Amino acid sequence: MQKLTGKSYQVDRRPMNFGEKLYLPILKGMGITLKHMFQKKVTTQFPEERRPFSPVFRGLHVLNRDEEGRERCTACGLCALACPAEAITMEAAERLEGEEHLYREEKYAAKYEINMLRCIFCGLCEEACPKDAIYLSETYPPTAFARQKFIYKKEDLLIPNPITEKEAYEKALGKDMETTAGALNKRKS
Ligand code: SF4
Ligand code: SF4
Secondary structure, eight states, X not given: XXXXXXXOOOOOOOOOOHHHHTTTHXXXXXXXXXXXXXXXXXXXXXXXXXXXXXXXXXXXXXXXXXXXSOBOOOOOOHHHHHOTTXXXXXXXXXXXXXXXXXXXXXXXXXXXXXXXXXXXXXXXXXXXXTTSOEEEOSOXXXXXXXXXXXXXXXXXXXXXXXXXXXXXXXXXXXXXGGGOHHHHHHHHO
């Protein structure tokens, strides 16, 4: 029969010799196991142990606030447009009188969602944003069993207020995944 690929080979059906009948080749495999037992362990005991990330690591998204605690996002949609995975959706709303302390611009994102199952953490949304409103932190979305848990809503992504929640804000800057706004909210839900 003509071979379709060069990967097929003839099965060796010779009767086993004396050494093969004693299963001696297994000693080779056991030797490899023994050798590895005395080598330095490469497994990271997560979550007790954390592997240091690369300085250019791109993790979970954070929606930024300005120094006065106002939301920076103006719902321009550039991040969604730049996203190759079409993971970002949003709905814009107009800032009302008296809401100047909440939203920096006249328009803001009333709804902002990122589907982390689609996201490839490329960072293009961060690069596209003209308002420094979104950045990828040094954390990552915690594991979950339900797909719905990976749809991060605005309240999951928005960084705590640097004035009223100073401590949470410092932690959510991305140095500790346990305290990131998104991670915390997802655990509570
Ligand atoms: S990191 Fe890349 S894939 Fe993920 S939301 Fe941003 S642009 Fe889309
Ligand atoms: S995060 Fe930035 S790019 Fe995306 S809608 Fe908000 S302001 Fe525009």
